[in-house]
Amino acid sequence: MLLAIDCGNTNTVFSIWDGSAFIGTWRTATEHQRTADQYYVWLSSLLHFQKIDADIDEVIISSTVPRVVFNLRVFSDRYFNCRPWVVGKPDCKLPVDVRVDEGTQVGPDRLVNTVAGYDLYGGDLIVVDFGTATTFDVVAADGAYVGGVIAPGVNLSLQALHEAAAALPHVDVTKPDHVVGTNTVACMQSGVFWGYVGLINGICDQIKRERDRPMKVISTGGLAPLFQQGHALFDHFEDDLTMHGLTVIHAFNKES
Ligand SMILES: Nc1ncnc2c1ncn2[C@@H]1O[C@H](COP(=O)(O)OP(=O)(O)O)[C@@H](O)[C@H]1O
Numbered sequence: 687m688l689l690a691i692d693c694g695n696t697n698t699v700f701s702i703w704d705g706s707a708f709i710g711t712w713r714t715a716t717e718h719q720r721t722a723d724q725y726y727v728w729l730s731s732l733l734h735f736q737k738i739d740a741d742i743d744e745v746i747i748s749s750t751v752p753r754v755v756f757n758l759r760v761f762s763d764r765y766f767n768c769r770p771w772v773v774g775k776p777d778c779k780l781p782v783d784v785r786v787d788e789g790t791q792v793g794p795d796r797l798v799n800t801v802a803g804y805d806l807y808g809g810d811l812i813v814v815d816f817g818t819a820t821t822f823d824v825v826a827a828d829g830a831y832v833g834g835v836i837a838p839g840v841n842l843s844l845q846a847l848h849e850a851a852a853a854l855p856h857v858d859v860t861k862p863d864h865v866v867g868t869n870t871v872a873c874m875q876s877g878v879f880w881g882y883v884g885l886i887n888g889i890c891d892q893i894k895r896e897r898d899r900p901m902k903v904i905s906t907g908g909l910a911p912l913f914q915q916g917h918a919l920f921d922h923f924e925d926d927l928t929m930h931g932l933t934v935i936h937a938f939n940k941e942s
Pocket residue numbers: 693694695696697698816817818819839841907908909
């Protein structure tokens with residue numbers, strides 16, 4: 687069975703793929719100090735608790751945090767006796783072209799999202815991922831990754847307001863009832879929520895105009911449904927887009 691690991695700047699997600707379905711998914715905070723043994727204690731106790739009998743013999747990793755990869759490699763080697771595929775490394779091939787400026791290290795999560803989006807919906811896509819950062823990834827008609835947009839993440843924007851302004855509290859993102867807020871929290875929520883709706887609309891429109899063709903917009907990440915509510919911002923929402931992409935890349939590397 688395949689263990690797929692998607693390590694973002696905030697959270698790391700582990701999923702086990704039995705060849706036709708994910709039999710379990712678990713999320714932990716991303717901490718580069720975590721050792722191989724700590725990962726194993728955490729994962730094996732969850733498997734035990736949920737009575738999942740997983741015979742893991744392959745591992746694939748996408749990590750936006752380079753420092754965690756070393757311990758995840760040791761984890762794969764020590765506990766599953768395998769060398770993991772690591773997206774972005776030369777021995778992990780991608781089924782699509784990457785057409786960006788020479789020397790650019792595209793975030794592996796963005797490449798994985800591209801592969802997943804193309805596999806599910808074909809080309810001419812914009813994939814929006816609400817992570818620590820909000821990324822827009824553009825997929826050409828032939829599936830190639832041709833660049834995108836990196837915007838500050840939703841929670842990051844709220845946190846930056848709180849940290850930079852003495853009188854602004856920490857608030858969670860939510861859809862406010864009105865655009866015009868009548869208290870501090872409502873004003874902040876409005877700025878971030880409606881600011882983001884404008885950002886998403888504006889960037890997707892500009893991309894479509896720049897590429898001069900209709901494109902589908904696919905969203906993923908925990909906060910995507912919040913923005914979808916009542917607004918036709920996205921054509922489709924895919925909860926586990928990155929995990930799907932990891933299984934596609936794994937299958938491609940096994941075949942070739
Ligand atoms: N369902 C959700 N509701 C509210 N916040 C969420 C939800 N899912 C994720 N988040 C928040 O969105 C941010 C990005 O999360 P995540 O997608 O795990 O980022 P990354 O992939 O960069 O690690 C985090 O601050 C996280 O707490």
